[in-house]
Amino acid sequence: MHRTKVRVVEDALDANNTIAQANRDDFDRAAVKVVNFMSSPGAGKTTLLERGIAGLDVRVGVLEGDVMGSMDADRLAALHIPVTQLNTASGFGGECHLDANMVRSALKSLPLDEIDLLVIENVGNLVCPAEFRVGEDTRAMVISVTEGEDKPLKYPLMFRACELVVVNKIDLLPHLDFDVDKLLYNLDAVHPGVAHMLVSAKTGEGIDDWQAWLREQARMEVAV
Amino acid sequence: MHRTKVRVVEDALDANNTIAQANRDDFDRAAVKVVNFMSSPGAGKTTLLERGIAGLDVRVGVLEGDVMGSMDADRLAALHIPVTQLNTASGFGGECHLDANMVRSALKSLPLDEIDLLVIENVGNLVCPAEFRVGEDTRAMVISVTEGEDKPLKYPLMFRACELVVVNKIDLLPHLDFDVDKLLYNLDAVHPGVAHMLVSAKTGEGIDDWQAWLREQARMEVAV
Numbered sequence: 001m002h003r004t005k006v007r008v009v010e011d012a013l014d015a016n017n018t019i020a021q022a023n024r025d026d027f028d029r030a031a032v033k034v035v036n037f038m039s040s041p042g043a044g045k046t047t048l049l050e051r052g053i054a055g056l057d058v059r060v061g062v063l064e065g066d067v068m069g070s071m072d073a074d075r076l077a078a079l080h081i082p083v084t085q086l087n088t089a090s091g092f093g094g095e096c097h098l099d100a101n102m103v104r105s106a107l108k109s110l111p112l113d114e115i116d117l118l119v120i121e122n123v124g125n126l127v128c129p130a131e132f133r134v135g136e137d138t139r140a141m142v143i144s145v146t147e148g149e150d151k152p153l154k155y156p157l158m159f160r161a162c163e164l165v166v167v168n169k170i171d172l173l174p175h176l177d178f179d180v181d182k183l184l185y186n187l188d189a190v191h192p193g194v195a196h197m198l199v200s201a202k203t204g205e206g207i208d209d210w211q212a213w214l215r216e217q218a219r220m221e222v223a224v
Numbered sequence: 225m226h227r228t229k230v231r232v233v234e235d236a237l238d239a240n241n242t243i244a245q246a247n248r249d250d251f252d253r254a255a256v257k258v259v260n261f262m263s264s265p266g267a268g269k270t271t272l273l274e275r276g277i278a279g280l281d282v283r284v285g286v287l288e289g290d291v292m293g294s295m296d297a298d299r300l301a302a303l304h305i306p307v308t309q310l311n312t313a314s315g316f317g318g319e320c321h322l323d324a325n326m327v328r329s330a331l332k333s334l335p336l337d338e339i340d341l342l343v344i345e346n347v348g349n350l351v352c353p354a355e356f357r358v359g360e361d362t363r364a365m366v367i368s369v370t371e372g373e374d375k376p377l378k379y380p381l382m383f384r385a386c387e388l389v390v391v392n393k394i395d396l397l398p399h400l401d402f403d404v405d406k407l408l409y410n411l412d413a414v415h416p417g418v419a420h421m422l423v424s425a426k427t428g429e430g431i432d433d434w435q436a437w438l439r440e441q442a443r444m445e446v447a448v
Binding site for chain 1: 264265266290291292293295318319320347348349350351352368370371372374375377378379380381393395396399400401426
């Protein structure tokens with residue numbers, strides 16, 4: 001009984017989760033599904049979104065998180081979809097992740113009634129983004145084969161937090177000492193059974209799977 | 225006059241800088257030069273250290289920062305040099321950077337009288353590590369050519385904080401749409417005149433320059 005009380009208090013004190021739930025409620029009311037999309041810097045999130053959204057039969061919007069600049073947002077706006085830029089550079093060197101309150105501050109500029117799926121492209125970082133829920137339904141991450149097979153073991157929280165792991169840049173495999181089986185073995189060690197797909201945003205290999213996954217997210221029933 | 229006072233108070237309140245200075249004093253007393261070595265996950269820091277330290281005519285030690293595990297420390301210990309592992313996973317998902325107090329906690333296990341150069345391999349992250357001084361003399365970072373030319377513009381603090389930018393994995397250039405000149409142009413925009421070198425830890429290209437730089441750090445006069 002005492003334990004239950006403590007948990008309730010801790011949960012109430014967790015401002016981020018409280019705000020994340022408020023975001024989630026707003027998304028649910030608008031019938032918008034939300035993907036929190038994460039990776040290291042340069043793993044290919046934006047290129048995967050360009051490839052995945054072009055020609056997709058789903059109304060997609062993107063919330064673009066960056067420390068500074070709007071380069072990725074500018075690239076995605078070329079797809080003629082709603083894109084909102086969120087910069088985290090208000091602090092000294094900038095926040096290394098999005099939190100629920102930052103996403104909440106962007107809610108008003110998001111045309112939720114015009115989209116079915118919102119992809120939140122997080123700041124490039126394998127640590128902190130996994131620690132902050134922002135109101136998403138699903139979390140997905142990208143790992144590039146140039147990053148090494150050991151990454152699930154070194155950043156286990158990120159790999160555990162996600163419902164999908166996209167293994168990108170497989171076109172480079174012939175030029176790397178990278179063992180896909182070893183990566184998948186390490187991935188299975190930290191997150192048994194997690195969905196994964198092998199893709200190349202450059203050549204288009206596997207992009208059908210990625211588009212199918214995005215389509216599926218948009219069409220999932222809202223959990224009540 | 226008033227302004228000066230405010231600055232002094234702010235500086236005194238900055239616990240991290242105070243501890244960083246204490247670390248620096250200890251390093252100076254032991255005549256050990258210190259490099260804070262940073263990058264994204266998977267850019268090749270550990271492989272560059274393996275390549276750079278092997279055969280180097282300098283007594284090197286490594287302080288290895290990771291969220292979890294000791295894989296990199298184990299690799300470097302094979303070089304028969306002093307390696308100390310520092311894990312940041314004591315919090316919920318782990319700290320995304322080293323700070324001065326974490327480094328201080330490792331000082332006692334570092335054989336400072338047996339080395340001339342200490343390389344602190346930071347957690348893989350392009351944001352927060354640049355915000356926390358740990359007592360180093362010099363900061364160096366690695367960017368892999370697989371990460372894209374835009375990274376200096378997206379993570380300017382990191383690129384500005386460093387005295388050396390190592391551009392790694394140039395063996396992959398023939399297989400990438402990566403324009404080295406564009407990277408260097410962007411680098412110059414955020415940190416004019418910063419030293420850089422192009423290397424491949426895989427093929428060994430440019431590793432002579434990297435070793436020369438490490439040697440030079442160890443032999444620099446202590447600033448008084």
